[in-house]
Amino acid sequence: MHLNQVPESLNDVEVIAPNLKRKLSGVTSTIIQLVPLQRANGLGIVTIGPGLPATLPHIGWADLRGAWFKPRNRPFRIWHARRNTEMVAGIILRSVLRMKFKLLFTSAAQRDHRSFTKWLIRQMDGVIATSGKSGSFLKVPHRVIMHGIDTEKFYPPQNEEDAFSASGLPGKYLVGCSGRIRPSKGTDLFVDAMINLLPKYPEWTAVMTGRTTAEFSGFEKDLRGRIAAAGLQDRILFLGEVPDVRVWYRRMTLYVAPSRNEGFGLTPLEAMSSQTAVVASDAGAYAEMIELETGAVVPAGDGLALEKAIEPYLADPAKCEAAAKAGLAHVRANFPLQKEASSILEVYETIFADERVG
Template sequence: MPEPIGDIEIVAPNFKRQLSGVTSTIVQLIPLQRRLGLRIATLGPGLPAGLPKISWLSLLRLWGRPKRRDVRLWHARRNNEMIAGVLMRDALRIPLRLVFTSAAQRNHKPFTKWLIRHMDAVIATSARSGSYLEMPHTVIMHGVDIGRFHPAETAEDEFAATGLPGRYAIGCFGRVRHQKGTDLFVDAMIALLPDYPDWTAIIAGRTTAEHKAFEDELKVRIAAAGLQDRILFLGEVPDIKIWYRRLSLYVAPSRNEGFGLTPLEAMASRTAVIASDAGAYAEMIEPGTGTVVPAGDGAALREAIRPYLADPMLAATHGDNALVHVRKNFPLEKEAGAIGAVYERVFRKSSRAVGQ
């Protein structure tokens, strides 16, 4: 059932049907924000049935103010959501204030810069993404749900339960494509696994039709090396969380990235991480939890992996450290609280709460 619009003070739109990192962020954050007392709902297609949301018809009632505030907040994360917010606030005179979260790590196009300048508050998901913004902003890095992503607890969580060869697993998860660096991971495994027979490589994630030839070519290279039983493509798995728990080492070799949550998910599962310096990876990994290498540098990636394969106890130690680091610095509650503080500053600046 759609939420009564009079009760909603913050709308977090999702104007994209396909699952994306932005959609995943919205899906994870909103239930937690509600538990923290925020009157927030989302709007848009392709969202889970149980997520608090408003209907499209509710947009016609945004001229009416919420029960406890003089204005509502519209939290955009994409350009089209910013456009909708600016039109509603400035053209239709709807009592809205606009918040935008930017994850992009590139120079923005002129129109995007114009939109961002018309926001009432801007959040950057990393210091690097913030460096491309030409206006004041708050850096709030994404967090991870440490209740959902956690270390192994049962025998089923152990790699031995898979029945796959070897004693230890190294994994690379996410969409299979050149941008994600799947080929860099495969090349490193082809070079290293013959020297480390206790290790098996796991690749999990969706391959779209557009990238099927890319995956097929990787499988040809693996077969030519005689490693088809030790470098495995699982495709999309029903529950990726258990596979993080089964790994001893996780690799995130992206050539470019917006933010990139997978290293945090791995570290929350007590798994050491090697990542490129794409996205926010370098800002989430610290010495003793893993290693960061230049994006696109296959040789550097290979040599960063080698010490962990040679010494599984190093991977275990760094995994322990990673778990402590993530639980301290990247719980989802910390992200939700920081966003809530931004909301409250905008409310205080632009309107007075009523009935308090």
């Protein structure tokens, strides 16, 4: 079956990846990136639900009538949920309607789950945690499979457009962060660190890429006021949403991920894959993806620690270069998207090996 075809039946469908949220989210992005790779690996996987591009193999709810019958080459299908609503739907399909499903849940939450969520998780036939930190909140057997990135999409500088000089900004080196402008992303921590550090390091310029929603327009206005009061409005810049953030990763000598909290957080991996040194908080899975030779990690929300971690890199660009090279090798070895897809396939096969239908 061609990748873009909508299946006429479920005969060759082994796994269904539901997306029961219309608004784009990190979970949606994960599905969009993984499903084509999983199909390229020979897996019969389709999606169901709103908010997904037409390029993905997709079925409608009416097609699930075929799920009372087992697929051509498997004793059942796997319903791979990533949200509570999707776990609920899977339980109804398997345990109420008695369709031939087993249920898999991927958990990214890094907090103690509510009682209802714990109950849902206990009903699953398999569980994946996206980090060791998220796995520490699970009370059931699970496998840790961290997210990966497309290392062909995020790559080191290759031409003049990727050079800092192409940005037209003052200075010689660029330090930046990416993400929506809001307190949870630690934008204020980054700005305060830059206000304190840039006067000592005149060759550096700082940028922030990402949108500011109406809710946080006052937050951005306050940050701009602080920058203007320090006389650094030409060296600490809000770029807003940029057409392609990847080129900015390549132009940066140092990337900073100052978040107070994250679900997982891919930007340090994207920066390292672009051969850029990284300083990050320990929010999300940052601490599990950054090693000593690839960058530095500080406690989330600690502005002073963030500033102290950034300064050695501004003082010694050669330190950035060494960390950038180590980071590139680290990401390519440990975080390619294909590795994530292959590891999930191993979990599917483990579930399929138990031929009893849930």
